[in-house]
Amino acid sequence: MTDDRFFRRSAPIALGEIAAHVGGELMAPATASFLVCDVAALDCAKTGELSVFCDGKRSGDFANNHASVVVTNRMLSEHAHNGSWLLVVSDPRLAFAKIGHLFYPPLVFGEGIHPSAQVSPTASIGAGTLIGSGAVVGCDARIGAHCHIESNVVIGDGVTIGDDCIIGANTAISHAMIGARVVISSNVSIGGEGFGFVPSPTGLLRIAQLGRVVIEDDVQIGGNCAIDRGAMGDTIVGAGTAIDNLVQIAHNVRIGRHCVLAGQVGIAGSTTLGDRVMVGGQTAINDHVTIGSDARIAGKSGVMRDVAPGEAVGGYPALPIRQWHRQTLALAQLAKRHNH
Numbered sequence: 001m002t003d004d005r006f007f008r009r010s011a012p013i014a015l016g017e018i019a020a021h022v023g024g025e026l027m028a029p030a031t032a033s034f035l036v037c038d039v040a041a042l043d044c045a046k047t048g049e050l051s052v053f054c055d056g057k058r059s060g061d062f063a064n065n066h067a068s069v070v071v072t073n074r075m076l077s078e079h080a081h082n083g084s085w086l087l088v089v090s091d092p093r094l095a096f097a098k099i100g101h102l103f104y105p106p107l108v109f110g111e112g113i114h115p116s117a118q119v120s121p122t123a124s125i126g127a128g129t130l131i132g133s134g135a136v137v138g139c140d141a142r143i144g145a146h147c148h149i150e151s152n153v154v155i156g157d158g159v160t161i162g163d164d165c166i167i168g169a170n171t172a173i174s175h176a177m178i179g180a181r182v183v184i185s186s187n188v189s190i191g192g193e194g195f196g197f198v199p200s201p202t203g204l205l206r207i208a209q210l211g212r213v214v215i216e217d218d219v220q221i222g223g224n225c226a227i228d229r230g231a232m233g234d235t236i237v238g239a240g241t242a243i244d245n246l247v248q249i250a251h252n253v254r255i256g257r258h259c260v261l262a263g264q265v266g267i268a269g270s271t272t273l274g275d276r277v278m279v280g281g282q283t284a285i286n287d288h289v290t291i292g293s294d295a296r297i298a299g300k301s302g303v304m305r306d307v308a309p310g311e312a313v314g315g316y317p318a319l320p321i322r323q324w325h326r327q328t329l330a331l332a333q334l335a336k337r338h339n340h
Contacts, residue, residue: 002038002104007104008104008107009038009103009104010102010103010104010105012035012036012037013035013036013102013103014032014033014034014035014036015031015032015033015034015035015036015069015085015087016032016033018036018050018069018087018099018102019032019087021098021099021102022071022087022089022094022095022098022099023089024071024087024088024089024095025087025088025089026085026086026087026088027077027085027086027087027088028085028086031069031085034068034069034085035048036048036049036050036068036069037049038050038103039051039096039099039100039103040067042058042061042062042065042067042070043058043061043065045065045066045067046066046067047066047067047068048068049067049068049069050067050068050069050070050071050087050099051065051067051069051070051071051084051096052070052071052072052092052093052095052096053065053070053071053072053076053079053081053092054071054072054073054076054092054093054096056076056079059079059080062076062079062080062081062082063079063080063081063082064082065081065082065084066082067084068084068085069084069085069086069087070084070085070086070087071086071087071089071092071095071096071099072086072087072088072089072092073088073089073090073091073092074088076092109130109146109148110130111127111128111129111130112130112131113125113131114131114132114133114134114135114151116133116134117131117132117133117134117135117136117137118135118136118137119131119135119136119137120137120138120139120140120141120157122139122140123137123138123139123140123141123142123143124141124142124143125137125143126143126144126145126146126147126163127145127146128145128146129143129144129145129146129147129148129149130147130148130149131143131149132148132149132150132151132152132153132169133151133152134151134152135149135150135151135152135153135154135155136153136154136155137149137155138154138155138156138157138158138159139157139158140157140158141155141156141157141158141159141160141161142159142160142161143155143161143165144161144162144163144164144165144180145163145164146163146164147161147163147164147165147166147167148165148166148167149167150166150167150168150169150171150186151169151170152169152170153167153168153169153170153171153172153173154171154172154173154174155167155173156172156173156174156175156176156191157174158175159173159174159175159176159177159178159191160176160177160178161173161178161182162178162179162180162181162182162217163180163181164180164181165178165180165181165182165183165184166182166183166184167184168184168185168186168187168188168223169186169187170186170187171184171185171186171187171188171189171190172188172189172190172191172192173188173190173191174190174191174192174229175191175211175212175213175229176190176191176212176213176214176215176229177212177213177214177215178190178215179215179216179217179218179219179239180217180218181217181218182215182217182218182219182220182221183219183220183221184221185221185222185223185224185225185245186223186224187223187224188221188223188224188225188226188227189225189226189227190213190215190221190226190227191212191213191227191228191229192226192228192229193206193209193228193229194207194209194228194229194230194231194235194250194251194252194269195228195250195251195269196209196231196251196269207231208231209228209229209230209231209251210230210231210232211229211230211231211232211233211234211235211251211252212229212230212234212235213227213228213229213230213234213235213236213237214234214235214236214237215227215236215237216236216237216238216239216240216241216257217239217240218239218240219237219238219239219240219241219242219243220241220242220243221237221243221247222243222244222245222246222247222263223245223246224245224246225243225245225246225247225248225249226247226248226249227249228249228250228251229251230251230252231251231252231269232252233252234252235249235250235251235252235253235254236253236254236255237249237255238254238255238256238257238258238259238275239257239258240257240258241255241256241257241258241259241260241261242259242260242261243261244261244262244263244264244265244281245263245264246263246264247261247263247264247265247266247267248265248266248267249267250266250267250268250269250270250271250287251269251270252269252270253267253268253269253270253271253272253273254271254272254273255267255273255277256273256274256275256276256277256293257275257276258275258276259273259275259276259277259278259279260277260278260279261279262279262280262281262282262283262299263281263282264281264282265279265280265281265282265283265284265285266283266284266285267285268284268285268286268287268288268289269287269288270287270288271285271286271287271288271289271290271291272289272290272291273291273295274291274292274293274294274295274309275293275294276293276294277291277292277293277294277295277296277297278295278296278297279297280297280298280299280300280301280314281299281300282299282300283297283298283299283300283301283302283303284301284302284303285297285303286302286303286304286305289303289304289305289306289307290306290307291303291306291307292306292307292308292309292310292311293309293310294309294310295307295308295309295310295311295312295313296311296312296313296321297312297313297314297318298312298313298314298315298318298321298324300316301313301314301315301316301318302315302316302317302318303317303318304317304318305317305318315327315328
């Protein structure tokens, strides 16, 4: 159930309009004029609401649900249900996500600069951009049109940010070039010095970090992440990549397009990820490793070697996924025999 204090819902939407929006088929076409008031989870949806059934394991919830409309696919629609009208699509999860955005479209922010913000006279601010209280925008920084810079954000000298970006509160950005439609959550550090030292007679000497961070279009970055600038080259995050909370990306890392990094992933310096790589939570990836496009890495893995394109790995150290499962099973069987 959504809380109206925090979310602004569109007016009720005709079921026929929803079906057209997702390219779905109504099993009862006469219901096209029915007004759907909201979306909800399958186990708590009420009359007038729309839900989704996309996992056969939830057939019990489907059988007993009280939603007026359920989005599902042809095969799952064969399960017993409680008389809900069905909207059949090829990919129920994707359709439900689209419907969610139909009911809860992105907020439209105002524009202007809060009186307590400090914006350098040499900075460039695009039309329709809103800069919140306590924000700081440095010399020669450039912020595109229709951006929302939240409270206490610090944007360093020379930083560029494209159009339609959202920068969360208390985020600090330096030495960075950021594309369009990038969403950065709160308390993120971008462009800080990389972790590189050499021993000297008087102790550790930090290596000069002279590169940048380049974040391409449509990237999403969760809260409390840190992305360090390159030592000589750039740290790069490819277009369309999604980064969860609490992720550390070290200097000179290059991440391809449309990758997914789950929470608490750590990537050491000069590692390269291809396109569409999926990395499970709490995975640690060694420095100077190359991970090929479409590779998948199980959560809590330790990646010490290169991973081939399309390969699935897991474990510590990470191994081909089937080999890891065999080792895990063998260890469990060994422990069982020992206990007996």
